[in-house]
Amino acid sequence: MAAVIHKTGRDDDHAKPAAGSSPDGPADGTPLPELADLAWLRQTTKVAHTSFWAVARRLPHLLREALALAWATSRRDTVASIGLNVTAGVMTTFGLLATSNVLRELFASGPTPDRVRAAAPALVVAALAVMARGGMTIAAGWAQGRLRPQINYEVESRLFAATTAVELAAFDDAGFTEEMDRARDRGMAEVAAVVDDSVNLVTGVVGVLATAAAVTVIHPVLLPCLLLAAVPGAVTAVRIARRTYLNMLARITRRRRMWMLATLMANRNTAAEVRVYQMRDFLLGEYRRIMAIESAAEMRLVRSQTTTRLGGAVVSGVALFAVYAVLAGLLLGDVIALAAAATALIALQSALASLRTAVASTNSLYEDALYYQDFRDFLDRARRHTRATGGRPVPPFETIELDEVSLNYPATDTPAVDRVSLTLRRGEVVALVGENGSGKTTLAKLVAGLYRPTGGVIRWDGTDTALLDRHGLGSQVAVLSQDWWKFPFTVTQNITVGRHDRRPDQPGPTVEAAARATAAHDMIVDLPYGYDTLLDREFKNGQDLSGGQWQRLVAARGLYRDARLLICDEPSAALDARAEHALFQHLRRHPERTIVLITHRLANVRHADRIYVMRRGRIVQQGSHDELVGRDGLYRELFELQASGYLPQDGPAAPAERRP
């Protein structure tokens, strides 16, 4: 399987459409290539990490890391888990040695009552050792149980601290999203399991060592017998774990598609469109097709696991038989006494039980280690996508200057913004206009600091923004985006989240003032709980708003933020005429505020200080409205097209047409 992956697992394979497929989908109805072929997996190098020796080499490091995590989470519970388990192991040794003494006394010559009396002290020691061992194992289990939720909490905090710190551009990288899914899907949950397994492994190994010590004291030749009995089970367990993980790797892309389809079929947001376009059969058909491939892969896995298990069981049986044969031989050859042989049998059972624990936890640890590696890889990747926040302090700006700024989205050849130079000054209203896909939103995101330019420099008052404190820079920016998220909070929270850390003594508009400025106040007080209404239908007493009502609320959030640079990307697309008028009244020139306005409704940019017209990522025209309308070019063409919609269609014919 690994060979196939290495042969075909190149990144450029991802971009190529499958042979025989077309923009309308695969002509023959066969599944999309990523559903069957591992080459579509982005993280193909993972497979190389799954060989037994690769994992075995990582194991000590992993154990150290797991224990360090446990230590950082709770020292007391870590010490208790390991300390109590190790002491329980020592009790095993005592118990076995005492048992050996009991048997020696019982098998000695002499009257039975004398033999029993002689064995009594050793019997008491053996009983005490067993009791102490049981008590300590239970206490260790309690400490381990306490560790688990604490570690889960720690790990979740680390993951979400990383996902919220990465740059926005990370989410355009499909590899990042895939790793994030994998880390959230299994990786995160397995970290506590790694700690659990590490403690169990230590416990199992201590148990085996304790038994081995007892057996060696009784007779050294019994030690290799123990090893012989253990090896086949360990090999089988590791092989099964590796297969399971490889299967998971192969399935991840299919599963992501299944989640995607499941979300489309069972989601309030998509329910209407699914019905309007009668997509039910289409979606169910796609889902079933992937399910069929998924089930076939599962069946293959179960079959191969069963075969491996069967082989392992046969070899284990033979090994155990061999151990008994060796013991019989030693007994017959008078190498060991009967009492020692009987103790060896008991020790063998105890050792096998400890070995089973050690092997089972090695097995789980092996598998969990692979998932845990996903979690760590994701954190590493997230770190690479995270910029240091610190830098020079950012005083309120006078000018923002873009110097030959470009941006290429990941894995694209054509720049979305191409060598753009412009200057924004405090108190100006600047408009970006152009046809769909011309780069306006991307340019606005660059100005807002959401993306770093891939070429050129952005300077705030002459300083490269890369050198400035990111938090300070972001706090001077508000964006009214054309794509907003319906936060499932109350109305008030939906507005105040725009500047949730504003202290009461700091200046800024009140919630109501912001809502009034965007004509949202009246509609809010009409809601059943006014400003306290929860905006999510999926919770009790939750309400939803219309598209335009949401846009008013989102605009109120942007104004509540009260930032020096306000970027408005289609802020009125869903607003009615009255709300639009109210918003644009508010977006007038203000001496302290710079406004970047993106809109297709050119009537709204007439009063802008400067208008930049974009085409294919470049600025092709600039000037005031009157200047641009007075010249031939894209702006006049777009403006006249829009204006023609307001001219009477059946009015008097144009002079040229009136001529006979």
Ligand SMILES: Nc1ncnc2c1ncn2[C@@H]1O[C@H](COP(=O)(O)OP(=O)(O)OP(=O)(O)O)[C@@H](O)[C@H]1O
């Ligand atoms: N996240 C992204 N990843 C890759 N390409 C993108 C991404 N976002 C936008 N693009 C591409 O960049 C180009 C510019 O897109 P942008 O959204 O900036 O255009 P726009 O002028 O704002 O369009 P519209 O008027 O439709 O909002 C388009 O070709 C678009 O397909």
